[in-house]
């Protein structure tokens with residue numbers, strides 16, 4: 054489904070050049086659940102942004118569902134994003150003027166989904182993250198963890214085939230984190246491909262496949278048995 | 292989606308109320324000033340009788356002898372006509388409808404102490420005048436041909452005078468007094484609302500129409516003199532009114548209704564032969580015989596009804612609008628760029644650039660609409676000011692439906708122009724730029 058070859062990303066600021074990604078290679082099959090780990094600043098968010106076509110990359114080739122992303126127009130990328138990809142951002146990035154209901158509604162509107170169907174999906178997703186009663190609240194009236202859950206609901210409402218989650222459980226207590234993880238596992242079972250960045254080794258272990266990024270490069274890939282604890286296979290320094 | 296964008300625009304408006312109100316006000320002031328000058332210009336240049344402006348022709352004859360021409364006239368032709376030519380041409384066989392006319396004035400009274408006498412302007416003309424200029428009657432109608440030929444003292448009054456003298460009742464058949472003579476009321480005319488007194492621009496193109504209409508044939512027996520200008524170019528004795536009527540003095544306006552090019556051509560030929568005929572008796576003593584037939588719009592243009600000053604004023608006020616828009620552009624730029632993070636999120640969630648662009652254009656259009664509506668209020672104030680200071684502009688300094696629609700349309704268009712660059716800039720940001728930080 055996703056194929057990255059020799060992807061590199063360089064940020065050029067006044068003072069320094071940062072190689073956020075170097076020679077990055079990854080193949081992801083349809084229906085996979087991948088946990089991405091790595092130290093802070095290693096390039097995890099950069100990788101997700103490139104995977105979600107939110108950012109151009111400076112080198113290499115990236116194809117999604119067999120389509121060469123580099124050759125697409127901006128509008129075509131927006132279209133693909135809208136049709137296939139769901140995001141849970143690291144900073145939740147809720148729109149401050151919109152209440153929870155409306156925040157979750159944003160991607161659905163751009164997809165042209167009818168109002169009744171939108172309502173059904175929004176209510177069910179807010180229900181799933183336990184915030185149905187707060188639909189009319191504004192983001193600033195919520196705690197960090199609650200905002201995180203709205204961001205998750207927003208990503209789920211689109212029923213994406215491909216979900217990119219950046220620290221989706223970062224602000225949640227362990228109980229809530231486990232519930233979110235179960236939610237993600239559920240939609241993965243329903244067919245969605247998931248790439249999730251996490252710092253929590255416990256959660257990472259629950260994903261069948263772990264990718265570690267260090268200094269913008271693939272450090273290792275660990276395959277776990279589903280729900281297992283012992284790594285089945287460890288591929289060092291890809 | 293449009294309604295949704297409108298909703299978002301309204302929220303955005305409310306989020307920064309001070310800046311938003313400031314922007315609406317800036318648009319409104321620009322639009323207000325532009326619409327004030329544009330409305331006056333529009334009313335001035337509007338076709339005053341669109342249904343037949345191309346069929347009504349004002350006639351000018353070059354009566355001045357030798358090398359003489361009228362000073363100030365673009366083509367040297369006198370603007371008015373002699374009494375004798377006016378009478379001769381109105382008795383001519385062609386065209387079917389043509390009228391001499393002249394501005395006069397009377398003291399109006401009822402010969403009773405109840406009604407105080409008042410001064411009113413009048414027009415001396417022929418009965419065809421009413422048909423030619425599409426005037427309609429509330430009661431009665433024009434005087435008869437017989438009354439006209441016999442110089443019967445009859446009068447057509449307008450609604451306003453009828454209200455003043457008869458409390459609005461049907462006054463046909465009643466007598467009124469003009470100066471010291473009594474006249475029979477034969478018709479009550481509907482109020483003649485004119486932007487431009489196009490049939491006689493000699494004494495101010497923006498004066499009101501006259502309130503009383505009397506047969507032209509009364510001029511001779513009652514020695515009714517003009518209340519307009521008399522232009523003399525020849526040194527001759529004009530001490531008595533009889534002398535004036537026979538003189539080369541110019542004081543009459545003349546209109547002809549010509550329905551097609553053939554009629555125009557025939558009338559032109561007729562006029563040439565008329566002048567040649569007159570030459571035999573020593574008049575029109577010049578090498579080149581000249582006449583001019585101009586339809587209503589040509590006449591307005593020829594007489595410079597809309598002055599160059601007015602055009603400059605409209606231009607200046609549009610420039611002022613441009614300055615207002617430059618300010619708006621700056622404010623919009625600041626406002627939109629502050630919203631870049633939100634746009635980044637929308638883009639990441641599947642909004643295309645086009646959708647983001649459209650959303651922002653809806654927002655500036657809403658701004659334009661509000662500015663346009665407030666601007667109409669401001670231009671009403673402006674026009675009220677014009678009416679207050681310029682008495683003659685009462686009919687002119689108003690906004691008709693065209694201008695009322697034009698105001699928001701111009702406001703929206705200009706706001707969209709001002710908003711294009713900020714909107715384009717904000718939808719050009721890479722979605723990811725703002726996503727890494729909260």
Ligand SMILES: Nc1ncnc2c1ncn2[C@@H]1O[C@H](COP(=O)(O)OP(=O)(O)OP(=O)(O)O)[C@@H](O)[C@H]1O
Pocket residue numbers: 064065066071072073091092093094095096097098099100143724727
């Ligand atoms: N827009 C940018 N301009 C310049 N440098 C950037 C930009 N975005 C990221 N970087 C740099 O690229 C590197 C990778 O950043 P990235 O956000 O991908 O890290 P991360 O792995 O997500 O870290 P964390 O776990 O803290 O979220 C960092 O060194 C960062 O400073």
Ligand SMILES: [Mg+2]
Pocket residue numbers: 097098099143219
């Ligand atoms: Mg990150």
